[in-house]
Amino acid sequence: MLELKDISFRTPESGAGTQSPADRTIIQDLSFTFEPGSFYAITGPNGSGKTTLAKLIMGINELTSGSIIFNGSDISNLSIHERSNAGIVYGFQHPARFKGTTFRDLLSIAAGSDDEDKLVEIISRVGVCSLDFLDKSVDSKLSGGEIKKIELATVIAKNPKVAIYDEPDTGIDLWTIGPMVELLKREQKDNKTTTIVVSHNKAFLEAADTLLLIREGKIGYSGDLAGALPILEDLSVCTFNELCRGEDNAQCYR
Numbered sequence: 618m619l620e621l622k623d624i625s626f627r628t629p630e631s632g633a634g635t636q637s638p639a640d641r642t643i644i645q646d647l648s649f650t651f652e653p654g655s656f657y658a659i660t661g662p663n664g665s666g667k668t669t670l671a672k673l674i675m676g677i678n679e680l681t682s683g684s685i686i687f688n689g690s691d692i693s694n695l696s697i698h699e700r701s702n703a704g705i706v707y708g709f710q711h712p713a714r715f716k717g718t719t720f721r722d723l724l725s726i727a728a729g730s731d732d733e734d735k736l737v738e739i740i741s742r743v744g745v746c747s748l749d750f751l752d753k754s755v756d757s758k759l760s761g762g763e764i765k766k767i768e769l770a771t772v773i774a775k776n777p778k779v780a781i782y783d784e785p786d787t788g789i790d791l792w793t794i795g796p797m798v799e800l801l802k803r804e805q806k807d808n809k810t811t812t813i814v815v816s817h818n819k820a821f822l823e824a825a826d827t828l829l830l831i832r833e834g835k836i837g838y839s840g841d842l843a844g845a846l847p848i849l850e851d852l853s854v855c856t857f858n859e860l861c862r863g864e865d866n867a868q869c870y871r
């Protein structure tokens with residue numbers, strides 16, 4: 618069980634001192650409990666704080682206040698590495714590329730083994746069928762979709778208790794999204810992985826057991842997709858008509 622207790626994240630406005638009253642609150646007094654083995658989708662408008670929330674759980678961002686409890690232990694002050702050892706793993710929206718490093722290198726580190734059979738078993742789980750792919754260099758020549766598959770494989774190779782994926786569909790073609798959702802659902806079921814996906818994609822929202830809608834750094838809604846739909850519909854219509862002086866019924870979608 619992963620419990621967020623009144624967590625907040627504030628940053629100084631650029632140019633302001635660290636204790637400035639102009640501090641900006643990105644996540645505000647947010648509490649939520651992620652049940653083991655469930656699938657969660659975190660969604661909400663751009664800039665609402667979804668990635669920040671995911672990074673707070675991983676320890677990439679430091680909490681300003683509040684605490685995070687994982688399986689009964691307070692992990693609020695643990696480093697990323699320590700949280701990773703405890704079983705929490707993060708897949709980045711824009712994974713890093715490492716010139717001179719191959720997919721095999723990254724996967725061996727993640728899996729803790731360079732045993733060929735083990736690596737083949739992992740890449741087949743993520744739908745990479747070609748063995749040649751293992752020896753691809755993880756550099757700028759990879760396509761956006763290829764690097765995301767590599768990132769996904771390295772998360773899965775760690776057999777995480779909690780897997781956090783930040784917009785895993787970035788750069789992925791429409792035909793690959795369905796299999797990707799199936800893969801994450803399969804990992805959730807087979808390994809009882811608590812799965813947290815930050816996404817705007819309907820396929821992930823539909824796959825989730827629970828959807829968290831983040832609005833201005835708080836949970837605006839948590840529950841099933843059916844309950845969220847009216848709110849999502851509402852959020853998709855522009856609320857700046859008065860400012861832009863567009864026609865009242867222009868219904869400018871963003």
Ligand SMILES: Nc1ncnc2c1ncn2[C@@H]1O[C@H](COP(=O)(O)OP(=O)(O)OP(=O)(O)O)[C@@H](O)[C@H]1O
Binds near residue numbers: 628664668
């Ligand atoms: N370390 C930081 N310092 C200053 N501002 C930050 C920091 N991290 C995030 N922000 C700001 O906080 C806000 C929320 O960012 P975040 O990336 O969490 O949004 P998001 O909901 O994931 O958005 P998107 O859907 O566009 O990916 C943004 O305005 C962002 O610029």
